[in-house]
Amino acid sequence: MIDVKHVTKRFGEGQTAVTALRDISLTIPEGSFFTLLGPSGCGKTTLLRLIAGFELPTEGEITLDGDSIGHLAPNNRPVNTVFQSYALFPHMSVARNVGFGLEMLKRPKAEIEATIHEMLELVQLGEFASRRVDQLSGGQQQRVALARALAPRPKVLLLDEPLSALDLKLRKGMQSELKRLQNETGITFVFVTHDQSEALAMSDQIAVMSAGAVRQVGTPEEIYTAPQSRFVADFIGDTNIVSATLLGFEGDKASIRFGEGTPLTVQTASTSLKPGAVHVALRPETIDVVDEGADRALLRGAVVDSTYFGAGSQMLVRLDDGVAVLVQVATPRAIGARVGLECDTSMLHVLED
Amino acid sequence: MSSAVHIPSTDAATSLRAAQAARARQARRTRLFLLAPALGVIGVFGLFPLSIALVYSFLEPGTYGGVEWVFSYDAYVQFLFERDIFDDTLAFNSAYLQIFGRSFGLAVTTMIGTLILGFPVAYFIAARPPEQRNFWLFAITLPFWTNLLIRTYSMLLIVRDEGFVNLMLMKIGFIDKPLEMLYTDGAVLAGLIYSYLPFMILPIYASLEKFDFSLLEAGHDLYASRTQVFRHIIVPITRPGIIAGCVLVLIPALGAYITPELLGGGKKLMIGNLIALQFGSGRNWPFGAAAALILMAVVLIALLISLRAGSSKEGGHD
Numbered sequence: 001m002i003d004v005k006h007v008t009k010r011f012g013e014g015q016t017a018v019t020a021l022r023d024i025s026l027t028i029p030e031g032s033f034f035t036l037l038g039p040s041g042c043g044k045t046t047l048l049r050l051i052a053g054f055e056l057p058t059e060g061e062i063t064l065d066g067d068s069i070g071h072l073a074p075n076n077r078p079v080n081t082v083f084q085s086y087a088l089f090p091h092m093s094v095a096r097n098v099g100f101g102l103e104m105l106k107r108p109k110a111e112i113e114a115t116i117h118e119m120l121e122l123v124q125l126g127e128f129a130s131r132r133v134d135q136l137s138g139g140q141q142q143r144v145a146l147a148r149a150l151a152p153r154p155k156v157l158l159l160d161e162p163l164s165a166l167d168l169k170l171r172k173g174m175q176s177e178l179k180r181l182q183n184e185t186g187i188t189f190v191f192v193t194h195d196q197s198e199a200l201a202m203s204d205q206i207a208v209m210s211a212g213a214v215r216q217v218g219t220p221e222e223i224y225t226a227p228q229s230r231f232v233a234d235f236i237g238d239t240n241i242v243s244a245t246l247l248g249f250e251g252d253k254a255s256i257r258f259g260e261g262t263p264l265t266v267q268t269a270s271t272s273l274k275p276g277a278v279h280v281a282l283r284p285e286t287i288d289v290v291d292e293g294a295d296r297a298l299l300r301g302a303v304v305d306s307t308y309f310g311a312g313s314q315m316l317v318r319l320d321d322g323v324a325v326l327v328q329v330a331t332p333r334a335i336g337a338r339v340g341l342e343c344d345t346s347m348l349h350v351l352e353d
Numbered sequence: 354m355s356s357a358v359h360i361p362s363t364d365a366a367t368s369l370r371a372a373q374a375a376r377a378r379q380a381r382r383t384r385l386f387l388l389a390p391a392l393g394v395i396g397v398f399g400l401f402p403l404s405i406a407l408v409y410s411f412l413e414p415g416t417y418g419g420v421e422w423v424f425s426y427d428a429y430v431q432f433l434f435e436r437d438i439f440d441d442t443l444a445f446n447s448a449y450l451q452i453f454g455r456s457f458g459l460a461v462t463t464m465i466g467t468l469i470l471g472f473p474v475a476y477f478i479a480a481r482p483p484e485q486r487n488f489w490l491f492a493i494t495l496p497f498w499t500n501l502l503i504r505t506y507s508m509l510l511i512v513r514d515e516g517f518v519n520l521m522l523m524k525i526g527f528i529d530k531p532l533e534m535l536y537t538d539g540a541v542l543a544g545l546i547y548s549y550l551p552f553m554i555l556p557i558y559a560s561l562e563k564f565d566f567s568l569l570e571a572g573h574d575l576y577a578s579r580t581q582v583f584r585h586i587i588v589p590i591t592r593p594g595i596i597a598g599c600v601l602v603l604i605p606a607l608g609a610y611i612t613p614e615l616l617g618g619g620k621k622l623m624i625g626n627l628i629a630l631q632f633g634s635g636r637n638w639p640f641g642a643a644a645a646l647i648l649m650a651v652v653l654i655a656l657l658i659s660l661r662a663g664s665s666k667e668g669g670h671d
Contacts, residue, residue: 101575
């Protein structure tokens with residue numbers, strides 16, 4: 001288990017100092033597939049490098065199974081990294097790359113040989129042991145990097161956007177491969193990505209980050225269906241964010257109203273919001289298009305665009321208050337037509353700003 | 354009508370073969386033509402002077418310099434033996450071997466010195482942001498713009514008894530009377546290291562420039578200490594640059610003439626001075642030519658051995 005406690009990381013000094021991480025606290029459970037998700041520059045890679053030991057925290061502490069590791073050198077931490085650029089040693093064979101960690105740990109030769117063999121089998125590169133790394137394809141190099149990082153049996157494996165250099169098809173294959181490796185080895189994986197679909201597909205838990213802070217931690221389902229903030233809702237999937245008026249709270253639910261419509265009882269990220277204008281998340285796949293005059297319609301607007309994507313169409317509806325909403329439909333309405341939008345109120349979610 | 358399709362195959366095959374042969378002849382001619390300038394340069398500026406030296410080394414010295422066209426291998430005998438003036442017997446003479454030995458010692462020390470000083474400098478430049486590197490490279494190569502003779506004379510002014518170093522040391526009270534630095538092996542070594550340092554820095558920089566610094570992090574991450582990262586990752590990857598730098602320093606340092614002459618005071622002969630002497634006041638051109646060829650042969654053999662050692666190391670497991 002990794003505990004990140006109130007970690008702040010600043011680069012540079014004085015006036016030009018840049019704060020990459022601002023008082024971050026996180027708990028990464030043992031044996032889980034944990035993803036740090038966020039746009040570029042959000043600090044996710046910095047956090048990974050702090051756990052690896054390539055950077056030291058300006059403030060705060062990082063513990064691994066209760067031991068403070070935040071100020072140890074990388075070679076003194078039972079943590080290994082799969083680099084974005086793979087960083088394979090070009091002057092060594094595949095086998096020596098994989099065995100390098102164990103060699104540095106001064107393990108017996110027989111054990112090193114056996115582990116190299118086992119790891120190459122695990123990533124299905126058994127017959128490539130004596131190849132030079134520059135004779136391998138990108139996907140194969142990726143597997144060597146994985147095998148090299150797994151060979152010393154670290155407590156934690158850090159993966160820095162390892163799939164970003166692969167093409168789409170290989171990437172899909174490697175996603176399930178990584179899941180399988182994590183299940184087979186039981187090692188804690190900390191995975192950094194900016195790709196929300198990758199994060200949703202692979203993770204046990206996701207930490208969504210932005211601007212040096214953790215915005216939300218949860219399972220993929222929680223993050224997708226119950227985003228807490230506007231940022232998270234916006235970052236995960238094609239979410240519509242519409243304006244509504246908060247009337248008050250009923251227990252842990254919120255009472256809201258669209259325009260001058262009837263009050264609705266919906267889920268909320270927080271019960272400490274002030275009544276007044278709020279933002280509500282609305283997933284495109286939960287919206288139904290009805291006639292403008294229908295009583296069921298919660299929102300009203302005009303169709304401004306529609307895109308056919310095979311399994312259906314995506315329609316862009318501009319609401320009367322100017323907000324554009326994406327809707328998935330089987331048969332699109334004509335552009336310019338006035339429509340009403342209805343949705344399952346249990347899927348509505350009031351957001352914090 | 355169908356007969357028109359069946360062209361007798363033997364005719365076609367013969368003409369095809371003839372055409373191919375003509376094409377091949379043409380290609381050979383073109384290749385020779387294109388190679389001619391390079392071969393010409395190598396021949397005129399490389400092989401031809403070398404052959405002159407080779408021929409001269411097997412002739413007898415002329416009384417006032419030059420050569421007598423009489424075959425003799427005396428020059429090579431003279432290198433190892435001394436001929437008794439009275440009874441013509443040969444006695445072993447190690448004087449020239451000692452000169453070779455001293456020159457090699459000094460050249461190898463120069464090489465090691467430039468490597469120890471040059472590697473960190475090359476590393477420093479390669480680790481700068483790309484837009485700053487050219488400035489540092491410019492600073493390294495700047496002394497080249499001044500003549501070697503002038504730089505060596507300036508060195509002489511710095512290390513002599515009333516020179517900059519002694520004045521400074523006396524001013525801060527470190528010493529009472531000047532240290533004798535000029536005309537010592539130390540002064541020659543310092544001069545050689547100063548002169549040849551850029552030849553070490555530039556090739557090492559060239560190999561470090563392409564170096565992927567994330568490999569250092571990968572090494573640390575895989576439990577290698579700083580020294581292990583240096584030994585197992587930096588050195589093997591930059592080995593071609595290190596070898597090139599060593600060769601570029603060692604060979605000219607072996608034949609160095611100006612530096613030992615000025616800073617060493619010509620007191621102890623170096624190979625370069627020995628050879629120069631034979632063509633000047635020594636008036637023994639064949640011996641000069643022989644000494645030059647022996648030097649070349651020794652360097653070649655040393656290079657071949659070191660290259661073989663280098664390549665077998667690369668293939669092995671460590």
